Amino acid sequence: MIRLVVGLGNPGKEYERTRHNAGFWLLERFAAANAVALRKDPKFQALVGRHEASGAWLLEPQSFMNASGRAVQMLAGFFKIKPEEILVVHDELDFPPGVAKMKQGGGIAGHNGLKDISQRLGSHDYWRLRIGVGKPPAGDDGADYVLQRPPAEEKEAIDAAIQKALDLLPMMLAGDMQGAMNKLHTEDKPPAPVKKEPEKKEAAVKEPEKKGLLGGLLGRKK
Secondary structure, three states: OOOEEEEOOOOOOOOOOOHHHHHHHHHHHHHHHOOOOOEEEOOOOEEEEEEOOOOEEEEEEOOOHHHOHHHHHHHHHHOOOOHHHEEEEEEEOOOOOOOEEEEEOOOOOOOHHHHHHHHHHOOOOOEEEEEEOOOOOOOOOHHHHOOOOOOHHHHHHHHHHHHHHHHHHHHHHOOOHHHHHHHHOOOOOOOOOOOOOOOOOOOOOOOOOOOOHHHHHHOOOO
C-alpha cells in the first residue's frame, strides 16, 4: 500500500512549466480531480494534502529540487511511513515524452531530487513513477534542458502519459503495484489497418483521332 505520494519539482512561477516539474504536474492534477487541497505546511516545508479515499498523503516539497529529501524524510518519519510505502513522481530523461514507467529501487541516474531523498531516507527502496521528458539534443546540458519548457507537441505527449498514470494511481494506492505496472508498461496498440479491396480501374476513354485536312478529303466518298 502507498501511504505517501511525492511530486518533485521546483517552486516558483518561473519553473512551473518546465520539464523538471513533471512530478508537480501529476500530483496537482490528481489533487484537483479528487478535491484535495494542497496547503503549505511550514513544519514540513512543503505543500501537503490528504487523499481521504485511500488515506495517502500528498506532498510537494517547496525547497529546490536538490533539497527535496528533507520534506519527505520529515513527513515519513512523523507518520511512520516506510520507504516501500512511498511513491515519488519525477521527470525522466531516459524516456521520450509520452512514456511513463514505474519501478522500485535501483539507480537514480543523476536526478538530484532522488539523490537527496535516498540520502535522507537511507534507502533506495521507495517506488518511482517516471514521466518521460526526452533527452536533450546532442551537446546540450541535461541540467539546462530540464529547466526549459517543452514545446507544445511534447507537452501534449507528456500530459497523455500523466493521464495514463493517473488512471492507474488508485491501483497503486491500494497496493496493487504489479497490476498497475503491467497496465502502465503495456503499449496501446494502434488499430489494425483496414484492408482495402483493390480498386477496379475503368477503361480509359480515348478521344477520337483528329484527321488532318488531307485525310479528311481522301476519306470522303466521291
